[in-house]
Amino acid sequence: MNLDKLIGRRLLTKELDDKSVKDLPFVNTMPAMIKINGEYKCMRCDSLIDKGTKTFDPIRKKYFYYCDNCIQMNRVDSDEHLFHIKEEDVLREAPTDKILTWKGKLTPGQEKISNELLETYQKREDLLVHAVTGAGKTEMLFAVIAQALKEGARVGIASPRIDVCLELFPRIEEAFSTTDAQLLYGGQTEDYRYTPLVVATTHQLLRFYQAFDLLIIDEVDSFPYAYDPSLNFAAKNVVRTDGCTVFLSATPNAQVMSDVASGKTKRTILSARYHKHALVVPKFIFSNKLRETINDGSIPRSLAKNIEKFRQEKWPLLIFCGEIKLMEKLEKILNKKYPGEIKSVHAGSSDRKEIVEEMRRGEVKILLTTTILERGVTFTGVNVIVLESNHRVFNSSSLVQISGRVGRKVERYDGEVLFIHDGVSEAMKLARKEIVEMNNLARKERLIG
Numbered sequence: 001m002n003l004d005k006l007i008g009r010r011l012l013t014k015e016l017d018d019k020s021v022k023d024l025p026f027v028n029t030m031p032a033m034i035k036i037n038g039e040y041k042c043m044r045c046d047s048l049i050d051k052g053t054k055t056f057d058p059i060r061k062k063y064f065y066y067c068d069n070c071i072q073m074n075r076v077d078s079d080e081h082l083f084h085i086k087e088e089d090v091l092r093e094a095p096t097d098k099i100l101t102w103k104g105k106l107t108p109g110q111e112k113i114s115n116e117l118l119e120t121y122q123k124r125e126d127l128l129v130h131a132v133t134g135a136g137k138t139e140m141l142f143a144v145i146a147q148a149l150k151e152g153a154r155v156g157i158a159s160p161r162i163d164v165c166l167e168l169f170p171r172i173e174e175a176f177s178t179t180d181a182q183l184l185y186g187g188q189t190e191d192y193r194y195t196p197l198v199v200a201t202t203h204q205l206l207r208f209y210q211a212f213d214l215l216i217i218d219e220v221d222s223f224p225y226a227y228d229p230s231l232n233f234a235a236k237n238v239v240r241t242d243g244c245t246v247f248l249s250a251t252p253n254a255q256v257m258s259d260v261a262s263g264k265t266k267r268t269i270l271s272a273r274y275h276k277h278a279l280v281v282p283k284f285i286f287s288n289k290l291r292e293t294i295n296d297g298s299i300p301r302s303l304a305k306n307i308e309k310f311r312q313e314k315w316p317l318l319i320f321c322g323e324i325k326l327m328e329k330l331e332k333i334l335n336k337k338y339p340g341e342i343k344s345v346h347a348g349s350s351d352r353k354e355i356v357e358e359m360r361r362g363e364v365k366i367l368l369t370t371t372i373l374e375r376g377v378t379f380t381g382v383n384v385i386v387l388e389s390n391h392r393v394f395n396s397s398s399l400v401q402i403s404g405r406v407g408r409k410v411e412r413y414d415g416e417v418l419f420i421h422d423g424v425s426e427a428m429k430l431a432r433k434e435i436v437e438m439n440n441l442a443r444k445e446r447l448i449g
Contacts, residue, residue: 003085004194005017006021006027007087008085008154008194008208008212009084009085009207009211010030010043010044011084011207012081013083021083026085027083027085028085029081029084030082031080031082032077033067042069042070042076043076044070044206045067045069045233047070047230049067050068053066062079064078064079065077065078069230070206072186087154093152095149095150095196098178099179100145102139104139107274108447109270109272109445110136110139110140110274114140114143116268117143118143120246121148121244124244126264126265127244127245127265127266127268128220128246128247128252128256129246129268130267130268131269131270132271132279133250133273133279133375133401133405134275134279135270135272135273136273137218138172141157141246142175144214145214149179151213153196153213154211154214155196155212155213155214155215155216156199156205156208156214156215157197157198157216158215158217159201159202159217159219159222159376160201160219161219161372161375161376162185163352163372163373164219164375165199165201166183167376168376169183172197179195181195181196181197184201185201185204202217202224202231202235203224205231205234205235205238208234209238210238210240211240212238213242213244214243214245215238215243216246217245217248218376219248221251221256221397226255232255251400251434253397271438271439271441271445271447272448273407273408275409275410275413276447277407277410277413278439279404279435280403280406280415280417280435281432282417282418282419282431283419284389285418285420286421287420288422289422290421290422291388294333300420302420303385303387306418307366310383311338315382315383316359316362316364316365316379316383317365317367317383318379318384318385319385319386319387320370321368321388322370322371322387323393324348324370327368330368331344338365338366341364341366342364342368343358343359343364343366343368344368344369345369345370345372346369360380371394371398371402374401375401377405378408381411382406382415383415383417383418384416386420387420388422390424390425390428394428395427396428396434398427399419399428400434400435402417403431403435
């Protein structure tokens with residue numbers, strides 16, 4: 001077996017290519033589950049085991065429990081073990097080549113954040129970077145990643161969303177072209193290998209243990225990370241005792257802000273986008289009987305009017321829908337009127353990556369989507385419509401992120417965000433309020449005109 005697979009990771013017996021490796025003296029062994037007060041706990045995801053998972057194995061002729069919380073990562077059984085090679089047991093040499101190969105330049109606002117990242121990394125302090133959508137968070141990370149790699153450290157960059165990882169990885173590869181890096185996500189075909197730089201979904205962190213000197217978690221407020229205690233547990237577990245974590249978010253949630261308030265995590269704010277133009281403030285458009293009109297096979301008047309306007313202006317359009325069924329009905333209606341211009345994506349779309357690329361190339365003019373594309377994707381010049389923006393699926397953070405798809409590029413820094421609704425929600429008001437407040441702060445700090 002390639003022992004690199006075990007360095008900084010914890011694997012089950014079934015995940016070992018060569019089972020004899022577990023007997024090597026430098027391979028640490030630990031129970032996959034432990035029993036506390038009569039209950040089993042999974043050591044990979046920290047979940048208490050449901051007694052309903054008790055199962056009889058006819059081959060081993062014994063009963064066992066399994067963890068149904070992290071079963072998608074390979075089943076953890078109560079009589080299994082995890083095997084691990086400590087990261088510090090590996091001789092890690094600092095690279096000799098030039099590490100940062102990015103040729104760009106930071107704005108003064110970005111440079112301020114970049115310097116704070118370097119300072120907190122040297123002190124090994126956790127930091128929340130609260131930066132508006134389109135602020136250029138990735139570029140602000142380059143200096144601290146380069147510094148860590150220069151010291152021979154290992155760096156992990158994680159996000160809850162596959163789409164974010166897929167968009168981020170090529171930029172990381174380009175900026176650190178002399179450093180071996182790997183992208184990890186569920187369903188990939190490339191085998192794992194040891195690299196000093198890792199980009200991964202937060203679910204992939206469940207296989208790592210005490211691996212990273214610097215962990216960066218992008219979109220920390222995003223589903224599923226923000227709502228899954230096991231992923232938060234994994235993120236803590238993968239950072240070495242002398243390491244630190246950077247959290248990135250345009251819309252930090254209550255848990256992250258609680259850590260800031262308690263002093264556990266420091267915070268820095270960037271209120272302006274890299275191109276020094278204001279965030280686009282959403283417009284509220286009332287439309288009665290939205291759902292009924294679509295179910296009857298027609299396009300709501302307010303939607304039809306704005307689709308036609310954006311088509312005439314020849315800018316791409318993203319339409320966010322709160323439910324897949326409604327989105328699919330609308331797609332059929334629009335395809336009759338605009339054949340060849342419309343496509344849709346949602347979490348279950350197997351060709352999501354390809355459709356997003358078609359949108360970028362201009363082959364798709366109007367893309368219907370669920371909240372799966374609310375963050376982590378960039379389309380030049382795009383306008384956005386949120387259909388039924390008062391739907392319960394659109395919370396204030398989601399609406400801020402969706403609004404942030406517009407005006408991200410200097411080529412078109414304005415564009416339009418339309419919240420089409422049949423009753424203004426509190427989330428809509430909070431989202432617009434937050435965007436306006438960030439613009440006011442940026443003007444006060446003279447970061448925008």
